[in-house]
Amino acid sequence: MDYAAALLAQTRAFGELFRVGDPELAIPTCPEWNLNQLFRHFGRGNRWSAQIVADQMDGPLDPREVAGGKPPAETTAAIDWLNDGAQVVLDAVAKTGPDTPVWTFLGPRPASWWVRRRLHEATVHRADAALALGGEFTLALELAADGIGELLDLLPAVVARNADALPLADGQSVHLHATDDGLGSAGEWTIGRPTGTDTVRWAHEHGKATVALRGCARDLFLVATRRVPVADTDITVFGDAAVWQKWVEHTAF
Structure with missing residues (x-):
């Protein structure tokens, strides 16, 4: 890009x-x-x-x-x-x-x-x-997807700022899946807190998570950056929605 x-x-x-x-x-x-x-x-x-x-x-x-x-x-x-x-x-x-x-x-x-x-x-x-x-x-597909990745790249700074309230509990995870055509693995993000650690990591990969959000990259970008709530989009949520809400509340940058 x-x-x-x-x-x-x-x-x-x-x-x-x-x-x-x-x-x-x-x-x-x-x-x-x-x-x-x-x-x-x-x-x-x-x-x-x-x-x-x-x-x-x-x-x-x-x-x-x-x-x-x-x-x-x-x-x-x-x-x-x-x-x-x-x-x-x-x-x-x-x-x-x-x-x-x-x-x-x-x-x-x-x-x-x-x-x-x-x-x-x-x-x-x-x-x-x-x-x-x-x-x-509106936002070009590639820009929306890259924006999600860039936000996740800032996680070390976000976690350091919120050290007393980590966005995920021990062993919890979040999966974002963009439904747009053409992104491939670049349209999937799995974020997790490995059991027994105080770190949050992410990767472009598919997998089961505590909560998963599935929708277009533009909508995922807006909810990940806390610009709109999931309820105002066409995103489908699977799993524990409370985990996503906690994530949103503790990932302000």
Whole structure:
């Protein structure tokens, strides 16, 4: 997948939602935020990550220290600022070197790690805006599937943040199965907590689980990222639905 091109495209699509929306519109999936705050958060986040890459930082950056982190007041200029910020990420990675290690939520990773991370920050926040505006949220099959995998790749950081309330009990597991044609094994995710451990692991594989969700990749992406409840989708749940509910409640990132 061309993560760079997808980041630019998803950022542009998010900007167009901002163009037609009321800046004061409440964002139900991001409580206490309005559309303007969501826009600023995402746009500043691109420049924040770009600065981490450009400076080859070994720790997080204070958001207040992000260069150019405040958008212009005028809408078109603000959207230009948003789109430019996505390109700033790509330019920083290219200049630093995609394989150069920099700080991430998971410890040192190649600078190119941030391109995929910012891409799926874009897909999730575009969903936030689209749902708040009452419009249809569509997402290419490959992007939806990759977004689920990227979220699961963040599990070590999620588990560390929720160390006192792990998302799965000892020996429990979750299986997600995308029903779309063409994904093959890339459309199945099995997540489990091996018996006697405090770790959560995942793999692209089919198998029985404590709870299983079966539906299209787009719907699975939205429920996995906590954007919509299962009840608002066509997903079918098999097994212990309470395990899924606990998973959702303890995997905020």
